[in-house]
Amino acid sequence: MAIESTNANEGAGVSRRRIVQGAAWATPAILIATAAPAFAGSNPDVLPILSGGVVGPASADSGAQTLTVSAIRTDNNSTWPIVVTQIVVEYIKGANGSVSHSVVTAGWQESGSVHPGGNSAGQTGSVVLEPVSATGVSISVPEDPTTTPETSIAVQFTLSRYSELSKLTIVATANGQDCGIEYEL
Numbered sequence: 001m002a003i004e005s006t007n008a009n010e011g012a013g014v015s016r017r018r019i020v021q022g023a024a025w026a027t028p029a030i031l032i033a034t035a036a037p038a039f040a041g042s043n044p045d046v047l048p049i050l051s052g053g054v055v056g057p058a059s060a061d062s063g064a065q066t067l068t069v070s071a072i073r074t075d076n077n078s079t080w081p082i083v084v085t086q087i088v089v090e091y092i093k094g095a096n097g098s099v100s101h102s103v104v105t106a107g108w109q110e111s112g113s114v115h116p117g118g119n120s121a122g123q124t125g126s127v128v129l130e131p132v133s134a135t136g137v138s139i140s141v142p143e144d145p146t147t148t149p150e151t152s153i154a155v156q157f158t159l160s161r162y163s164e165l166s167k168l169t170i171v172a173t174a175n176g177q178d179c180g181i182e183y184e185l
Contacts, residue, residue, distance in 0.1 A: 046076060046077060046078040047078055047080060047174045047175065047177060047179050048073055048074070048076060048078040048080055048081075048082050048139075048174050048179065049073070049074040049076050049078075049179075050071060050072070050073060050074075050082055050139075050170065050172055050179050050180065050181055051071075051072050051074060051181065052069065052070055052071045052072060052168060052170050052181055052183070053069070053070055053168070053183070054067055054068070054069050054070075054089060054165055054168050054185060055067070055068045055070070056068060058164060058165070059094065059162060059163050059164055060094070060159060060160050060161060060162055061094055061161070063160060064100065064101070064102070064158035064159060064160040065158065065159060065160070066104065066156055066157075066158050067089070067156065067157055067158070067159055067165075068154050068155070068156045069087050069089060069129070069154070069155045069156075069157075069168065069170075070152055070153070070154050071084050071087070071139065071152060071153050071170050071172070072139075072151065072152040073139040073140075073151045073152060075151070078174070080140075080174040080175040081138045081139060081140030081174065082138070082139040082140070082172050082173075082174050082179060083135070083136040083137070083138050083139075083172060083173050083174070084131070084136055084137045084138075084139065084153060084170060084171070084172045085130065085131070085136040085171050085172065085173070086111075086128065086129070086130050086169075086170075086171035087128075087129040087130075087155060087168075087169070087170050087171070088126055088127070088128050088129075088167075088168070088169040088170075088171075089126065089127045089129075089157075089159075089165060089167070089168055090124055090125070090126045090165070090166045090167040090168075090169075091124070091125055091126070091127070091159065091162040091163075091164065091165050091166055092121075092122060092123070092124060092125075092162065092163045092164045092165075092166055093115075093116045093120070093121060093122065093123045093124070093125055093161065093162060093163065094121055094161045094162055094163040097119060097161055098115065098117060098118075098161065099115040099116070099125055099159070099160060099161045099162065100115075100158075100159075100160050100161075101113065101115075101127050101157055101158055101159045101160070102157065102158050103129060103155075103156075103157045104156035104157055104158060105154070105155045105156045105157070107131060107132050107133070107137070108129050108130065108131055108132065108155050108157075109129070109130055109131075109132055110127070110128065110129060110130075110157075111128050111129070111130040112128045113125075113126055113127045113128045114126050114128075121163060122163075124166065125162070127157060127159060129155055129157060136172075137153055139151060139152065139153060164185075165185045166184065166185055167182065167183065167184055167185060168181075168182070168183045168185055169181070169182045169183075170182075
């Protein structure tokens with residue numbers, strides 16, 4: 001019984017299949033290495049993407065802990081600025097006394113926060129932060145492509161006597177449309 005080989009590498013020369021495979025691998029490398037102007041792919045009809053998070057201790061039994069809320073713009077070739085008008089962090093109250101908070105970042109203020117009273121644990125409270133500017137804080141793409149865009153904002157505040165953070169809401173718009181986010185923490 002004769003055994004035939006199906007190995008493409010056998011025989012003399014380079015097969016057509018190997019040439020096509022080589023071209024397929026070379027093409028993406030050429031496209032990746034090609035530089036494009038900053039606004040070459042801009043699309044004014046696409047809303048920008050917003051993400052966010054809270055960094056800080058998971059709980060604070062007594063003393064105030066500093067928390068940082070971030071709102072981050074992801075580049076998806078949209079030319080619309082994201083305008084952040086409110087940040088809400090909800091929390092579950094711990095058992096030891098009343099909750100307190102303060103805003104650390106300049107240009108932001110507390111507005112309508114709700115803190116449960118008494119010593120009962122498990123109640124939900126919220127810290128509501130708004131920019132001092134009535135027009136909000138803009139995260140935008142610069143008109144001059146040689147400048148670095150402001151792709152995120154960070155707001156710091158302190159909070160005491162919470163057992164866990166439960167939800168983050170960032171109220172934002174782009175081109176008059178809602179692009180805000182809400183995360184369960």
